Amino acid sequence: MTNLAPEAVDSAASTDRDGAPPPETGARAGRAALLERRSVQIAAEAVVSVAAALLLTLLCTRISVNPLNRIGQVSGLAKIQLYAAFLGLPLLAVLVYTAYRGAALRHRLVQRLVCGAIAGLATGVVAGGVVVALRGTPWPLGGQEGDPSQLIHMATSILDDKGLPGVYPPLFPGLIALWAQLNYGGIGGEGFALHDLQIFFTAVAGPMSYLAWRLMLRPFWALAVAVPSVLVFLDPIRPYSHVTMIILVPLLAACLRELRRAGELSTRSVLLRGAGFGVIFGVLFLYYSGWYLWSAPGIFVLTLFLFPWRGGGRAVRRTLLFVGTTVGLAGAIGSPLLYQIAKEGATTPDRYAYIVNYVDPAYVLGWLSDRSGQETYHTWPQAGEMAGQTGFALLLVAAVGIGIGVGLRSLVVRVAAAVLVGAWLMRFYYASHMAHDQMVQLYPRTTWIIMYCLIILAVTGLMAATDRGRGWAERSFRSVGRTEAAGPVVPARGVRQLAAGLVCALALFATMGASWSVDRYMPQNEKTNTMGIDAWRAHNIKKQDGSCPKFAPVKSETPQRPCADPIVKDWEAEPDKKTLHCAGVSTEDWPVVCGRIAPWVTQK
Template sequence: MTNLAPEAVGSAESSDPGGEPETETGAPARRRDLGALLERRSVLIAAEALVSVGAALVFTLLCTHISVNPTNRIGQVSGLAKIQQYVAVLGLPLLAVLVYTAWRGGAARHRLVQRLVCAAVAGLATGVVAGGVVVALRGTPWPLGGQEGDPSQLIHMATSMLDDKGLPGVYPPLFPGLIAVWAKLRYGGIGGEGFALHDLQIFFSALAGPMSYLAWRLMLRPFWALAIAVPSALVFLDPIRPYSHVTMIILVPLLAACLRELRRARSLSTRSVVLRGAGFGVIFGVLFLYYSGWYLWSAPGVFVMTLFLFPWRGGARAVRRTLLFLAVTVGLAGVIGSPLLYQIAKEGATTPDRYAYIVNYVDPAYVLGWMSDRTGDLTYHNWPQSGELAGQTGFALMLIAAVGIGVGLGLRSLVVRVAAAVLVGAWLMRFWYASHMAHDQMVQLYPRTTWIIMYCLMILAVVGLMAASDRGRGWVQGLLGRSERVPAAAGPAIPARATRQLAAGLVCALALFATMGASWSVDRYMPQSEKTNSMGLDAWRAHNIKKKDGSCPKYAPVKSENPPRPCADPIVKDWESEPDKGDLHCANIPTEDWPAVCGRVAPWVKK
């Protein structure tokens, strides 16, 4: 495990023994100065961040030039193909450079290229998703979801903030606040909240890959960080609410990094302990305001891990430094998150979650798939599809096997311990809430543990493959009679050329998966009519709301109907909490099936 960009880029092995002697002037001196600059950790961190974020945003901007009608299927297919053409034109040269340096370049040059290419792939992966949303919403200024569902609630929350009505109940206020600020700056305030949400959905969807990759670079080397960042971003990213799942994706590696600093606190100076604790406190406080739900599911496991790592027998100095780190981190996070903490303490007990849908009707032990309330033709009778062995699919069996390898070979890794602890804690809470659902008539968002449990399983599987790779390389070296061993404190050894070539090929494979997976994700959000009840309904709704000038969007489906009907009027109102009715609301269930599923007659049926 390594810190972000810790590896030295230059080394004695990468120097050219046949080169010109270095002098104070001339090209060799300039190359030496450039090499020294590229060895600086801050420069490497900045370079990775800049490349990853730049790739995501530039690709998203490029997709604004795709001119198709997104409300018909032919236009959608052409748009998806154009996105793939763009990503190939941008991505293939990067991969070519990576493969070339793996075969012909020096180790130092290849390490630099590898980290930058991995950063770019992470950015391009979610840049494709954001670019697809751009295509899906072409011709309309409204966001995915239009004015219904969760987007409508976010718009109304932002309106309340612009009206100085305070925070939106127990909902994290940072993202609605960003909507309000952007609506004020870009669209003149009240009335522009929906247009602001449109922009922020695209912007934060694009940044999901870079944020995930950079968070994992705190703990893992470039390839392994990419191996977790890209699949997790594509599987969990929801462009309708791009802030919620991104918070989960980056929270887990940040927790692991924080616990690593807690373990190191005993050997640090007081100033260093305070600064590191303050850094994590600010990050955790801001993330709490961004989306707080994942803190609940992570809390039990992190609490147990903190007790486990605390230096109970390390002496008075170690205890004092560790307590200081905890106090600064938790205290500052609490201060920053205090507005939301106050709302939760004030109103949390009076805002139960009673919304049930398809994931509440399936076996609660199923955690390897997710379905929203846009179910299409699927019901709890035919989803999830049963696998070959005790209902488990081949993917499930391979994932579980990799998890076993991760626990067996990588248990000394803090990443493995944190992921396992969070998984177990979320697993127990999931079944606690699910087992009380019938009696309490409350869901309490327990299906969302599906995401964090699956995420932790993916983490354990990737780290398991990493541990097996490292262990296997050691065994091979032993079989070949290599007696030299690099001390652990010296960091990772420079990989052999064959290892570099294999890693380059695997990065290419990850890039291919990223383009295919991102296209799958984008295709789900292409506009589909209401009768399909699919995820494309959210984009379809965005095309059927009047623009600021009162006209319909360019590709509004209602204009092509016979006879045409008008687009919906914009809704401008403050946010209001919905009254608690005391019973579960069972969505995705026909009226006649309510007694068999929900245990009562549908509320709209006259008794």
């Protein structure tokens, strides 16, 4: 790992130019010793990250604008930035100050806390934007249509004691049902519960991502992976889906790290570690299971390579015990969903196609939802300068090459590369069978995990190149006569100052990227067919007292039409029509895109 954001600080670095720090005595020494404990630092890092996210989200409840007009939306976005600056700038000031004037040990703790806070503020901006977009309505993004309607109906089925909702992971619908029961009187309150959970889980997505990566990377590099990933992939409508993907990859890397050293551990330690990972993987599987499918081929092959086949009987037995405990406990916890998949999986094919199914399947650096606005597969994605690839694509691929070339010894690089290859092959397998089988099988979702792995490889490539470069400089100067007594070629204080500046740059990117992310969800009329229609729909459903939301557009645009009534019903699986449904395609274009006339034409 690189020393750009070092975890360990030697005694020479801690004194810098000021000589040895004065010895601590009494209560002050006790506090210093407490802060140096690893468990305390980890807990503080987690608490600060989550607190920053929730505090910023809470502040955004004070923003008073009309979210259905663009001027109100812009003012709301600007207010969120002011709140983020109010919370973030003092933290960055302390970070820079300790980088220039503080002791190394103190700066190291400050850096951990500030990086955690920046991760929380990043998704706090997104959650705060959702608060603004839904101001005046208790309904969630999406209202009662699309995926939110399915989640609401699943929660209703759970409250009605109708069992698990098909092959869909039951944990999040179960949370909706539980929150509705606790806060909104049970049946009828599922939509209001989803509203709350969308905001909460959007807010904590940044801390979850950052803390997962802290299992494998130092603070700066964990932030460098977590912030871009969570802002690019986070979907506040379903905040549980992509966050599961983001935290699954570092957890897989951490699990394989324990697998490699299982032979050195005691039986008790192996069992405890295996049980810990088994519980986490089992719960995540119930939270959202799709990413296990795309990750499984690569991780299975990589596990075979990492298994200590020649490590001796003791190592093999301990490793098998670790694997058995992890897989067995994860399977036991995930068994309700595994049973449903085994029972109904073959009878629930995915036949829903949209714009990403109509474009070149080798394009994996962007996507559109079925709310694609005016874009079609003729206009999106725009071709880049080099064989259709953009400058960003070329830079990303170059960084990926560096990551594989100089960082392949890193377990993070190996896991990301293995997941990428496995998902890539499965993507093209399902896409190549789409026309014959008339099934999509969710293969566009591999776009997200492939791009995520590319981001991981690019960041770890920069990390490895920095580490190698510093080591090369040290060796080069030693070879021409520089002695160790002269100190390191690259001073520790200079490294800390550079890291502090880069954290500031990441913080600036986080606020800009988060504002872009949530701006897409600001309410827009359904005629626009953009992502903003989900917030628009939430403002057009009656509240519990039967009145329209405060800013409901129907009150001024069409007074003769009331807001929609809440829909309360159990979840039902849609019948399989045996053919693709090509969404986002005009009636006259159905034969060109889907190879047949539109179904509503045949029904006339």
